[in-house]
Amino acid sequence: xxxxxxxxxVKASKEKIWKVLWDDETYRKWTSSxxxxxxxxxxxxxxxxxxxxxxxxEGMNSIIESKIPNEYMAFKHMGELKDFKEVPPNEETxxxxxxxxxxRLDQKGDVVNLHVEVDVxxxxxxxxxxxxxxxxxxxxxxSEK
Numbered sequence: 001x002x003x004x005x006x007x008x009x010v011k012a013s014k015e016k017i018w019k020v021l022w023d024d025e026t027y028r029k030w031t032s033s034x035x036x037x038x039x040x041x042x043x044x045x046x047x048x049x050x051x052x053x054x055x056x057x058e059g060m061n062s063i064i065e066s067k068i069p070n071e072y073m074a075f076k077h078m079g080e081l082k083d084f085k086e087v088p089p090n091e092e093t094x095x096x097x098x099x100x101x102x103x104r105l106d107q108k109g110d111v112v113n114l115h116v117e118v119d120v121x122x123x124x125x126x127x128x129x130x131x132x133x134x135x136x137x138x139x140x141x142x143s144e145k
Contacts, residue, residue: 001095001096001099001119001120001121002119002120002121002122002125003117003118003119003120004117004118004119004120004125004128004129004132005115005116005117006115006116006117006118006132006133006136007113007114007115007116008113008114008133008136008137008139008140009108009111009112009113009114010111010112010113010114010139010140010143010144011110011111011112011144012112012143012144013112014070014071014105014107014112015070016143017105017112017114017139017143018069018070018071018105020139020142020143021073021103021139022044022073024039024040026142027039027040029138029142030135030136030138030139030142031135032138033131033132033134033135033138034131034135035054036054036055037054037055038052038053038054038059039053040052040053041053042064044064044067045064045067046064046065046066046067047063047064047065048063048064049061049062049063049064050062050063050064050075051081051084052081053081053084056083057081057082057083057084057085058080058081058082058083059080059081060077060078060079060080060081061077061078061079061080061081061086062075062076062077062078062101063075063076063078065100066102070105071104071105072102072103072104072105073102073103074100074101074102074103075100075101075102076098076099076100077096077097077098077099077100077101077119078097078098079093079097080092080093095121096119096120096121099118099119099120099121100117100118100119101116101117101118101119102116102117102118103115103116104116114136114139114140116132116136118132
């Protein structure tokens, strides 16, 4: 697995960016760069499960490993979802189970740096290198409104 790192500076408060990242309406907008109709099901509590879903019930199940509101969120990806159900581990998912995805907000003067790190298997590197910057630009636009 390779760790990809993405950064973008946003002229907005940490609270506003956090809201754009995780509120359902804006989450769906910025993640559309990954999957046309992406959404999550979760309580947003540290230690709880989170389901990253597409419109057909496909996606990933993960754990919210760490959450510091308005500052840091970490997901540990645990497996695949099909038809809205967790799929038992298989040869393909074993390659990425345990992969991490983290979001950090750091105040830098009058801007906030959104720093994202994501563990990616080789076959998805190019996809994420293209999709993540688009998603971050959408976060910036929505946050700076």
